[in-house]
Amino acid sequence: MLLPCDQTDELESICDDIQVNLQGLSDPSKVVLDIIQNPIIQKCEMGDNVVIIDDSHILLLIVLMRISPDIKPHVREDAMKLALDLKANMKENNGNSLVVLGFLLLLSIYGLVPSFNEDDVLKLFGLVSQYDIGVELFGALGFADKISDFVQSLIKKQQYDEAVRFSCAYNFSNNTQLVDIFQEHVQNLNLIFESSCKEANSIEIKDKA
Template sequence: MIQNPMLRRDEGIIIDKGHICLLDQLMRISPQIKPHVQEMAMKLALELKDIASRIAESSLVILGFLLLLFNYRLFSRFNFDEYQVLNLFEFVAHHKEAVELFQTFGFVDKISDFVENLITKQRYIGAVRFICAFKLADKFHLVNLLLRQHLEYTKQKVVARDVEIASLGDILECISDYSLESQDLVNEIRARIFVLEQEKQKENIVDIASSSTSQDRVQKPQEKKRSYEAVLANNSKHPRIDVPSSSS
């Protein structure tokens, strides 16, 4: 499904959440992989690695890449050291699939330092996910603070409206996944999403109106031309006959 040409774009293969779900299920099934299938997966992994190196913050591509490495037993074929793999995990920590994969890779003993790095780099949602998933009692008191910091960070950072909405959705998903008691924060986030959606809707209406006006401006000269051509065509079918004057 990932190799389907219909899913390709100018920048290469696009990985979406549906693909991540499939790869996550494959990790749970852990089937026997035949050599020719492994080679196909290797080609795909190389393409994903190339895309990830060219597109900043391409978290789904990186997560797909990591899942491919594990599912198809490809890790040994890449010259990654432990630091490089942990660095890749920092980019995908806010995805719930990353938590189990992190454990499967055998990095549990690195969890404390990993969370500290996430907090330092302002990857607050990822930090909250790993704190809750690994029950880090010494850091659990930070959970609500980190969620609120992520909300404020998102507001201050200049990002596209859709990006902010998606980021706010990540907070709500994280709160729901770990049954966190943050109702005030939930209400605040929902109110913010409502405002952003309203702004987006108004902007779309303005764009449609502007596009319609521009189209009218283009069409009017064309309509005049068509009318003129129609007159000429009509005249050619029925040529004018000059009536002689009485004096002649």
């Protein structure tokens, strides 16, 4: 299955077909929720239900976001329940990127952002920064003004490709601050490298003595 970050003609064709089908429905936002929630597998050892998010669900949500349908109150309530399930699932699965992406898409499409802690949501983007839709969601969820701090956090995690992608998407690449951040990080790496070398040499000298 193609991942959401793969920008190919085949993926675009699939998304176009999905969009046509969803637009023909009276309540596409409800239908997509139903598809994600069913089937639900039984988690035998825990005795509770676990919602599984896969690539096909992500594609459905991406296309639904394109359509930007009106969300009825009872559908938003159902989406909130699903979002809470996914949030719990994230903790159990160490931040599975598809689960995180599905969670963020739900927040955007169904208007659930105010129901969750802003800082907690922002941190999740570090787990989906490899996806193009993750870059788009960053702005859609209102975090564009936090691009500087976020890019800096990506650089500290050595996620350089992602840092550049977000910087370019939000016009941060023309800011000298980006260059300063990279230079500071390189300087810190050099200091760590020099310190490690000195420590290694010191140990080697002691061994010879």
